[in-house]
C-alpha cells in the first residue's frame with residue numbers, strides 16, 4: 057500500500073497520523089451478530105481493539121496493520137462486509153434511517169431500496185470512476201429522519217394526493233420538485249449515476265480530484281442534467297407542484313427506548329461517546345441483540361446504535377445489561393451528543409487533539425452539571441468540519457495561539473445557527489484548560505435564562521443580550 061487514497065475503503069486504507077485508517081461500508085447501517093463478531097476479531101488481531109461508528113453509519117478501523125492477508129478480505133466479502141468488486145468499496149455508504157422498517161411514523165420501509173441500490177453498485181464497477189464521495193440516501197418518512205443530512209442524491213418518501221407513497225428527488229440538498237414511484241427509484245438512480253459518469257469522463261479532474269455531483273450541477277444546471285437523465289429512462293420524470301412539509305428534527309430522539317411499528321416490540325438507542333466501541337463491547341452488544349432482540353445492531357449517522365425488536369417485558373433487563381457494559385441510552389448525558397473529527401492524533405490538518413479534549417470535556421461536565429435536554433457539542437480540528445452533521449448547538453474549532461511565549465492548543469467557540477458555518481462566535485482563543493469552564497458557563501446560562509420550550513440553538517441565536 058504505497059499509494060493510499062484520501063477517501064478510505066476497506067481494501068485501500070488511507071494514511072492518517074496514527075497509522076492506516078480503513079472504513080467498512082455498512083449499507084443502511086445494519087449488522088448481524090456474525091458480522092459483529094467477525095469485526096471484533098479483526099480489530100483485535102490487526103488494530104488497537106476498537107472501532108468507531110462514523111457519521112454515515114460506516115465502521116472505521118484506525119491504526120490498522122497494513123499487512124492484513126487477502127484471505128481475511130475474502131472472509132469479510134463472504135460475510136457481506138466488503139464489496140465483491142473491490143473497486144466499488146470506496147464509494148460512500150448508502151444512508152437510510154436507522155429505524156427503517158420499525159419506525160411508527162414511517163410511510164415505507166426503505167431497506168429493500170438500500171439493498172437494491174447496493175446490488176446495483178456491486179454489479180456496475182464502472183461507477184467506481186465517480187468521486188468516492190458520491191452518496192445516496194433514502195428517507196422513508198421515519199421520525200428518525202435522515203432527510204436533512206448530507207447526500208448527493210436523496211429520495212424522500214411522501215404521500216401524494218391519491219395517498220400513494222412516492223419519493224421526492226433532492227440533488228445536493230435541493231428539492232428538484234420531481235417525484236418517483238417506488239418502481240422507478242432504482243432505474244432513476246442508475247440513470248442519474250450513469251449521466252454523472254458521462255460528465256466525469258468529460259471533466260475528469262476538478263481541483264485535483266474527481267468531480268463531485270455539485271460540480272455537474274453548477275456546470276449543467278438541474279434542468280439540463282435531468283433532461284439527459286430522462287433520455288436513459290423508459291418513463292418521464294413527473295413533477296409535483298406541492299411543497300413538502302418541513303420535518304421536525306430531533307437529532308438524538310432515537311436514544312432511549314421507543315415503541316416500534318410492530319406490536320409489543322421496542323428499540324433502544326445506545327449512546328457511544330464519539331462513536332467508539334471496544335471490540336468486547338461490540339461482541340457483548342451483538343450478544344444482547346441476539347438474546348433480547350432479533351440479532352441485529354443498527355448503526356446510526358449520529359455515531360451510535362440501536363438494538364431493535366425487544367419485547368416489552370425484556371426492556372428493563374436489556375437496559376440493565378447495557379449499563380453493565382459501561383454504556384447508557386440517555387440523550388442528556390454530556391457524552392451522548394458529542395462529536396469530534398479525528399483531530400491531531402489522526403489528521404495532519406488538525407490544530408488540536410479534538411478527540412481527547414471532547415472526552416475530557418464530557419467527563420468534566422458530567423461531574424458538574426445535570427442536563428435536561430440533549431446538547432450537541434462539536435469539536436473540529438480545522439475549518440473543514442469533517443465530522444459534524446447539522447444541526448449543531450455548540451462548535452469548538454481548534455486553533456493554535458501564543459500564550460506566555462509558547463504556541464498552545466486552543467479553541468474558538470461558536471453557538472447557534474445565525475451565522476455560517478458554525479453560528480455566532482462566543483469565545484475566541486480559549487485554552488484547553490479554560491475550555492470546560494467556558495462551556496459550563498454557556499450551559500448554565502441556557503438552563504437559567506431560556507424560555508420553557510427553547511432549544512439551545514434558539515437561545516444562542518438571541519443570547520447576544522446575555523453575552524454568555
Ligand code: SF4
Nearest residue numbers: 397403437438441442
Ligand atoms: S475537520 Fe480538519 S482537522 Fe478534522 S479531520 Fe477534517 S480535515 Fe482533519
